[in-house]
Structures are given as C-alpha cells and as structure tokens.
Amino acid sequence: VGNFNTVPHDPAPPTKPNGLRIGTPAITTRGMKEPEMDIIADLISKVADNMGNEEKISAISKEVMALTSRFPVPDHFIIPKKKVAPFGCDED
Numbered sequence: 417v418g419n420f421n422t423v424p425h426d427p428a429p430p431t432k433p434n435g436l437r438i439g440t441p442a443i444t445t446r447g448m449k450e451p452e453m454d455i456i457a458d459l460i461s462k463v464a465d466n467m468g469n470e471e472k473i474s475a476i477s478k479e480v481m482a483l484t485s486r487f488p489v490p491d492h493f494i495i496p497k498k499k500v501a502p503f504g505c506d507e508d
Contacts (some may be wrong), residue, residue: 417436418436418438418439419437419439421437421439422437422438423435423437426486426499436460438460440453443456443492445489446484446487446488446490448487449485450484455483456483459476459479459480459483462476463476
C-alpha cells in the first residue's frame with residue numbers, strides 16, 4: 417500500500433517525493449513472506465517501466481491476481497455487508 421507518508425530524510429515535499437514508501441501490513445496480513453516481497457517489488461518495477469502500455473499493465477495485473485489468489489484476505493478482516501431496507505421501510 418502506497419501513501420503520502422514521507423520517505424525518511426527526503427528533503428522534497430510529500431507531494432513530490434524522491435522515493436516510494438510502501439507499507440507491508442496488507443501484505444503480511446495475508447501471510448506473505450520475503451519471497452513474495454521480492455515478487456511484489458518486481459511487479460512494481462514492471463509497472464513503472466511500462467507506464468502507458470495498457471497491454472503490458474493488463475498482463476502484470478494478471479500476475480498480481482495470481483499471486484493474491486494464493487493469499488486470500490483472512491475472513492476476520494472482511495467486514496460483512498449489512499442489508500439495508502429502503503428509506504422509510506422497516507425490515508423485520
């Protein structure tokens with residue numbers, strides 16, 4: 417997960433950083449370890465090298481889906497969708 421957290425000791429403002437800071441909680445929550453981190457870094461690099469090439473990006477997306485399908489989000493982190501009755505209607 418990328419965000420606007422600053423890169424340590426980067427003199428540039430957060431909106432124009434000199435690097436990319438990536439959080440790992442979403443990755444480790446799925447049970448991924450060091451080998452998957454190497455794969456993820458490679459996938460990020462491939463995307464950066466192919467910006468604007470939709471065919472390549474689509475192929476990389478399939479690689480991401482293949483990786484993440486092996487590491488599903490644990491059930492206890494999924495928020496169930498609440499069934500909501502239409503406005504003005506009570507549901508029994």
